[in-house]
Amino acid sequence: MTGLAFAQPDAGLRLDLRDLLTMAVSTHPAVQAQQSLVGAAQDNVSGARWQYFPTPSVSVQNARTGATDPAYAGDSRVTVLALTQPLWTGGRIEAGVDKAQAYAQGAAAGLAESQQQLAIRVVQAYGDWLSAYRKRAAYQVGQAQHIRLKDQVARRIHEGQAAASDLALAQGRLASLDADMALAITQEEVSLARLSQLLGQTVAAKSLTGSLAEPLPNSLSVSELLAQAQSYSPALARARSNAQAQLAAIQEAKSATLPEVSFRWEQQHGNFNYLGGPTHTRGFVNLSSRLGAGLSNFAAISEAVQRHAAAEADTESQLRSLSEQVMTDHALLVTSQSRRQALQTSADLADQVLASWDRQYLSGRKSWQDLMNSAREQVQVQAQLADLEGSQVVASWRLALTTGQLQIGTGQLQVSSGQLQVPTAEQK
Template sequence: MALGLALATPTVQAQPAAKGTSAPSDKQSGGVGGLGGVLQAAVQNHPSVRKTIADREASVAGVDEARAHYLPTLSGQTNQGADPNVTWGLIRLQQPIWAGGKIDAGVDVAESKLSSSEWAVLESRRQLMEQATAAYVAVIGNKALLATAQDGVNAHEKLLDLIRRRREGGVASDADIRLAEARLASVRTQAKDLAGQVRRQELELSILTAGHAKADAPLPSLYMNWEAPQELLTQAREASPLIRRKRQDVVTVTHETEVHQGERWPVISLRVDSDVGPTPTVYNQPRTRAGIYAEANVDGGGFVGYQRIKADAARLLAAQEDVAAASFEVDRRVQIMLNDRDLATQQLGDHQVVVQTQEMSLESSLRLYDAGRKNWVDVLNAQRELLDARLNRDRAKMTANDAELRIAVMCGTLDALAGLE
């Protein structure tokens, strides 16, 4: 039985969860007006995503460019002889027949870079999804904190009114009123700070979505197999566009090595030359000629190519280590968030118990005050402790929500909600 945290409720509930994960529906998340709308607006409208999409289009053109090397090359030249009034020229058509695998490897390089650019698009979208999800959770969580703080303001206002009435009856003192007013001012300040946090996170969310969506619906409920962290780690690795892109970079370096290895071989081509204009008789050759030619360049006596291949081997090793580093980073982030989620879930249950205890303590303090066995300081202290317990509970819930949804983004669980599938 997997433990599911119902994100829209303040308590932890045991929920049946299938192995793996399931994405929340639009109905659960409020459709395009809820988390789904925020995610879709973020991945569609943010400039960083449009930039990676433009890079992908450039990579598509790069594949076409690489394949164009299979086509013949048309060139021309002009020459002027001893007579300045006589100019002759040459038109050449050259079709590569065998290039030592350079052209094939060049196409493979371009196609591999295209695959990398596609993973880069998904990586950019996932990063925005995580940022938008965090901002959404912060808006919802801080609104809950603000509502709790406002309840505290209302409770302190009622206590202040009650103390003022008691003073008129000669039961309370001016010191009691000053203390109640100070406590009320402190709670109001706390509520104002939380209202500022709500506005700040709403602004962050508006910037991420280009003003196309806002947090106007509760968070969805996620049912993930939290009791099997290794499965979540595996799923996050498999769904990580960062790891996929780094693996594709290894393929790209491998094909680039093949290009450099092919440069050691001559290029065999079919060449057709045709003279244009008066042909100098000194050449004593037909105006149109065809033949098979081989061309090769040995830069630096062959040492340039040798050192280039050595550099390719080092680049390949670096790319492979980059894959390992990316996997390590994904594991590190998931493990930290799992730890944060587990800790916050435990704290959420503990704080709920504290809230219930403080509610009973406040009721008891009010009864004992009426019986003359406690003073207003005890009542005000009980009210403040109850408010602090409720705020701590709401903060723990927000931390758990943030960790769970970040993990869901990394595992690809929210891709369908964001319109990526």
């Protein structure tokens, strides 16, 4: 975090995932950079449209020659004012406007893409923190349980009812649990550091624990989600805009092989041939070509065609990546619901088994090994449940962002009509 000065938020500030998303897209420099690119692209469109207008020019020449030079016997200074108006350019100006407009649309899509990707990164970091936070809570309960069991077997050893190896087993399991706790704490701190980087201010765990995010419900089919994602995707829109820009570049390159017709008006003050002459006003109709060296114009056309083919291939690549992401998240959400129910049932049963085997151990019907295994299984199931809950939050919120049913823009969180809904504070 060297070189980044974080703002210090209010110690009592409570932030939920929606707050984190809006703060990130409002302040992140990547979004601000894209906003500047959008402004530059819009100015480029204005510049392309100005090509329809006349081009003014001013020429001032001063001559210093010998007294006997007959070609410069007149005025020593000649000023020429001129306006050049294109009449026909073979489609060059139109293609330039189309290309600029396509790039402007691509820049706007790039801004939306930057906001979307930033929001997905925030969701991923939050999901990682949520999993680590809930695992740490599970490990804390497990630690308390293992400490109780360790103290219990220590008393039985003192009373001569248990072997010293039972205490060693309890201490070993507790040390292993301490290591898991340290890893969970590290993961939590790393996730908070990532969130702080994305938001540009320190994010403390206590500001997040008051309002934990829940998975967003989804009743749409995978085909419906794919259709929504394809119609909304900023990355796909940016790729398509680039393809349109390359089409315009092809037309622009082809126009270079055609002559241009323009009208030139000029007014000349002074004359190098004689002194004190009148002001002259002239009009010209020009026919000029823009042929490059050799066959360079045709090479430029071929280059533009290849760039368009690359842009079309990039569009298809973006479409496949988008479809893969949507299908993966949908499959994860479908399977995770039943898995969550199974893990919750397993956790409830593990609690019951531990309590039962604790009593049976005291009555001599279960061994100390069985009791310790039951305690470890209880903690493991809770840790698996914490991981699953975090992955559900990430997948559901990412799917909502990918399909456009959860939109981030201009510092506001917008939820479109559909099946994906953001829980309100009252629902939380």
